Amino acid sequence: MLKVFLIDDHALFRKGVSQMIGADPMFEVVGEASSGLEGLEQAPMLAPDIVLIDLNMKGVDGLETLRRFKAGDLKARFVVLTVSDAEDDLLEALRAGADGYLLKDMEPEQLCDSLKKISEGVTVIQDRLTEVLKQALLELGNKSSLPATPEQVSLTDREQEILQCLADGLSNKAIARKLGISDTTVKVHVKHLLSKLRLTSRLEAAVWAHRHK
DSSP: OEEEEEOOHHHHHHHHHHHHTTTTTTTTEEESSSHHHHHHHHHHHHHSSEEEEEEEESOOOOOOOOHHHHHHHHHEEEEEEEOOOHHHHHHHHTTTOSSEEEEEEOHHHHHHHHHHHHHHHOEEEEEGGGHHHHHHHHHHHHOOOOOOOGGGOOHHHHHHHHHHHHTOOOOHHHOOOOOOOOHHHHHHHHHHHHHTOOOOOOOOHHHHHHHHH
């Protein structure tokens, strides 16, 4: 039996998904959380096999929740379950390490089938998003290897904070203390930031920040 943990800030939606999944004998919903922070605290104690994460939540959003899980020790499959079919959200979730990206309007049978595949190590993306992903990958392949311009990159608020810290010459430990997050989380953010900016070092990021202030 596969143990599932739900993170979504809508109680009614959590209840509905829990009932759908629980109707399949292969699954057991072992816990629910109404926020990213609550999920990060509770899930490790329940050792789920699959964690379902909504993207748009107040406070710590789904992407940040996913990144923190991936930087931790919980050995689970992490699946984004969202209403967003936006290219940027899909790509960011995959960059953050999502094992699946599913939309909330999918059929109950599709959800269970997708979770079974994901539990077996298959990365599952909602069918209608495969063309979106294909186009995004083609665009990435056609871009030059030059650093990104401000118009080409969209940074989260946290990534903008990290970038400013790099511009100020702060170390990972100093950034962690300043922002109240762990060293590991800082490393994950820096990695994703460099990927977005198409850069290879912290120094390049600092120079980029100063250049494009």
